[in-house]
Amino acid sequence: MERAEVVELLATYGDRTPDQVRERIDSLELAWLLHQVEQRHAVALDLDDDSLMRMTTVDGAVAVLSEVLSRA
Amino acid sequence: MAAWVDEVLLAGGDNDGCLNFGGQLSRGDLRREVAQRQSALEDLGIKPGGTVALRLPPSLAYVANLLAAWRIGAQVSLLDHRLTDHEVGQALERLKPQAVVRFEGKLPGGLRAFYDVTDIPSAHPGESAATDHCVVQLSSGSTGPSKVIARTADSLIEEIERYKLIEGVPLPGERVVLLASVVHVLGLVGGLLYCLNAGTELTLPTRLTVDAILQAVAGGEAPATLLGVPFHIELLASTERPPRLPQLKRMTTGGELVRAQVYERFTDRYGVPLGNMYGMTEVGVIATDLFGQHRPSLRPAPGLTVRSDDGELLIGMPRSPYIGLVDPGRWADGWLRTKDAGTVDPGTGLLTVHGRLDSQVSVGGLKVDLTEVEHALAALPGVEAAVVVFDNGIEAYAVASAGVDELEAALGERLAPYKRPRAIHLVEQLPRTATGKLVRAQSVLRSSK
Numbered sequence: 360m361e362r363a364e365v366v367e368l369l370a371t372y373g374d375r376t377p378d379q380v381r382e383r384i385d386s387l388e389l390a391w392l393l394h395q396v397e398q399r400h401a402v403a404l405d406l407d408d409d410s411l412m413r414m415t416t417v418d419g420a421v422a423v424l425s426e427v428l429s430r431a
Numbered sequence: 432m433a434a435w436v437d438e439v440l441l442a443g444g445d446n447d448g449c450l451n452f453g454g455q456l457s458r459g460d461l462r463r464e465v466a467q468r469q470s471a472l473e474d475l476g477i478k479p480g481g482t483v484a485l486r487l488p489p490s491l492a493y494v495a496n497l498l499a500a501w502r503i504g505a506q507v508s509l510l511d512h513r514l515t516d517h518e519v520g521q522a523l524e525r526l527k528p529q530a531v532v533r534f535e536g537k538l539p540g541g542l543r544a545f546y547d548v549t550d551i552p553s554a555h556p557g558e559s560a561a562t563d564h565c566v567v568q569l570s571s572g573s574t575g576p577s578k579v580i581a582r583t584a585d586s587l588i589e590e591i592e593r594y595k596l597i598e599g600v601p602l603p604g605e606r607v608v609l610l611a612s613v614v615h616v617l618g619l620v621g622g623l624l625y626c627l628n629a630g631t632e633l634t635l636p637t638r639l640t641v642d643a644i645l646q647a648v649a650g651g652e653a654p655a656t657l658l659g660v661p662f663h664i665e666l667l668a669s670t671e672r673p674p675r676l677p678q679l680k681r682m683t684t685g686g687e688l689v690r691a692q693v694y695e696r697f698t699d700r701y702g703v704p705l706g707n708m709y710g711m712t713e714v715g716v717i718a719t720d721l722f723g724q725h726r727p728s729l730r731p732a733p734g735l736t737v738r739s740d741d742g743e744l745l746i747g748m749p750r751s752p753y754i755g756l757v758d759p760g761r762w763a764d765g766w767l768r769t770k771d772a773g774t775v776d777p778g779t780g781l782l783t784v785h786g787r788l789d790s791q792v793s794v795g796g797l798k799v800d801l802t803e804v805e806h807a808l809a810a811l812p813g814v815e816a817a818v819v820v821f822d823n824g825i826e827a828y829a830v831a832s833a834g835v836d837e838l839e840a841a842l843g844e845r846l847a848p849y850k851r852p853r854a855i856h857l858v859e860q861l862p863r864t865a866t867g868k869l870v871r872a873q874s875v876l877r878s879s880k
Contacts, residue, residue, distance in 0.1 A: 372665065375823055379823055381853040381854045382854075383853055383854075385824075385848070385853070386639070386795070387666075387795045390639055390640055390666055391666060391669070393640055393641075394640065394641045394670070397641075397642075398670070403642065406541070407541070408539040410541075411540055411541035411542060
């Protein structure tokens with residue numbers, strides 16, 4: 360999964376532009392991101408605590424989502 | 432011993448269900464959990480009029496310790512589990528509890544709505560309660576120390592009774608699926624205490640993801656009300672094709688209104704009313720619109736008097752909800768100043784909230800005073816000046832010799848995660864007006880980068 364897509368999906372929360380999306384992802388944005396990825400890719404992401412803990416930055420989220428989606 | 436806990440919260444048959452935190456718990460189970468914590472606190476010497484601080488995440492341990500301390504007749508301070516050690520240290524110095532209940536180990540991450548924790552009560556060098564309040568909470572302070580907000584058992588019972596008089600609240604035998612924190616007023620009184628009193632089951636989803644929330648609704652037969660904050664409406668409304676949920680009866684949130692298109696998307700996709708409530712830690716629920724009939728206005732809750740004074744909403748309150756604070760700007764002559772701009776329609780009695788008059792913002796339903804964040808940042812070594820604003824999140828602008836990573840690490844030790852800026856921008860100088868006042872307009876700050 361590309362970084363640009365993660366940023367684009369995060370930007371849909373609160374109607375932001377991609378440049379308003381920050382590197383750090385808080386818990387609300389994480390819940391938002393997971394759901395948008397699930398809908399767009401038609402997958403159910405049942406991530407464990409460790410994976411979710413790694414998703415506190417955009418880089419971390421890209422890494423985890425790339426791993427998970429390549430397995431799906 | 433305080434009889435109100437048994438009468439108002441813990442009454443009912445042994446086998447009646449009451450809580451569902453990853454598994455159903457009966458009233459008998461809860462009474463046993465409470466009794467066990469009560470003897471642990473009594474062993475530490477906690478007596479009627481004693482003081483206990485809880486630093487526990489949403490959990491059965493939190494509920495059981497809270498009710499146990501109240502049952503003894505002690506005053507309980509609630510400390511959000513996300514506060515840093517530094518913030519907790521300051522709070523304990525201020526509140527001087529005789530016992531502190533903490534959790535063992537580190538909490539797992541991952542959007543949990545509740546945790547399975549082992550609670551560890553310990554004695555703390557403190558003092559007996561100076562007042563008859565049963566619960567004490569600290570606000571995010573605007574200047575200097577934060578305010579100590581306190582409620583009596585009577586105030587909590589009155590709030591439960593207020594809820595019961597409002598049409599559209601969850602009924603006995605129904606369920607509440609709680610998405611808001613059970614440590615803060617909406618989840619604590621509107622969720623936990625109301626449910627225990629009314630005989631409504633309180634369910635916490637396993638995680639705060641859409642799937643887990645909808646599973647929690649689908650996981651029982653009884654009608655369910657979702658209780659959360661505006662973010663949860665946005666999240667659930669972003670589901671294009673939600674499953675059919677015949678059990679879902681209503682969603683109610685506290686806090687600011689969501690945009691009209693989000694409101695319409697939610698009610699269209701889920702086919703249930705979306706209700707709104709207005710309240711504050713000092714009072715609890717103040718006004719509601721549970722059927723979305725008066726949007727953006729709300730009907731004051733039965734028994735409360737609300738008026739507008741020079742554009743600010745005031746609530747009739749016979750005594751000040753603050754301990755050790757005499758500030759006529761907050762409470763005077765039986766009126767609490769909400770710091771919310773608002774109007775009351777003389778014809779209908781409906782009130783409309785127009786926003787904050789001070790620097791408080793809401794981050795996922797948690798109140799944060801931007802001045803507290805600004806002071807914490809400005810006080811760090813290597814920071815000359817700082818301005819903190821809210822622009823789709825907390826943003827900081829600083830003149831500093833220290834680097835951003837260094838500042839973020841230092842703030843991480845002093846402020847709970849939800850209070851920290853999403854970004855710190857280093858600038859050559861902060862824009863000022865002709866009279867030397869710091870400019871807080873985002874457009875000007877952005878161009879100073």
